[in-house]
Amino acid sequence: MTSREQKQNIRYIGEDPAHRSAIMRAVKGKDTTPELAVRAMLRTFAPFYRLHRKDVPGNPDIAYIGRKRAIFVHGCFWHGHQCARGARMPKANADYWRAKIAKNVARDAAHREKLAAQGWRALTVWECELKEAAATEKKLREFLK
Numbered sequence: 001m002t003s004r005e006q007k008q009n010i011r012y013i014g015e016d017p018a019h020r021s022a023i024m025r026a027v028k029g030k031d032t033t034p035e036l037a038v039r040a041m042l043r044t045f046a047p048f049y050r051l052h053r054k055d056v057p058g059n060p061d062i063a064y065i066g067r068k069r070a071i072f073v074h075g076c077f078w079h080g081h082q083c084a085r086g087a088r089m090p091k092a093n094a095d096y097w098r099a100k101i102a103k104n105v106a107r108d109a110a111h112r113e114k115l116a117a118q119g120w121r122a123l124t125v126w127e128c129e130l131k132e133a134a135a136t137e138k139k140l141r142e143f144l145k
Helices: 003-013 017-025 033-045 094-117 127-131 133-144
Strands: 062-064 069-074 121-126
Touching: 033 062, 033 069, 033 127, 033 133, 069 094, 069 133, 094 121, 121 127, 121 133, 127 133
Parallel strands: 069 121
Antiparallel strands: 062 069
């Protein structure tokens, strides 16, 4: 079977709830490609960060404990960013996805409020922003001043 045929078959296999569930379980929450890119940038000018601290509200991807700075690296689709990728909704099971993404957005806002109440500053780096590495690095440098 060619790779093209395999890609076409995935569409049909994905209709099976058990298979779709297995695919969704495989989506990583830590050490994603965008997160690794941000960490590589930070290593050059602001090392000594901590990863996925559970004692910090929202369990930020990157935390500077002494500076009280939290950095979240968000995927545009999963966190409802208003870019081309984030604003696109799946056609299949659209109500489920709208509710899920809205719940993610509300949870993110609640985490930011908790952080602010504890004197933390938070920054969100969106997946789409990483296309402009220089601008993202500038944003990170300004945030960490």
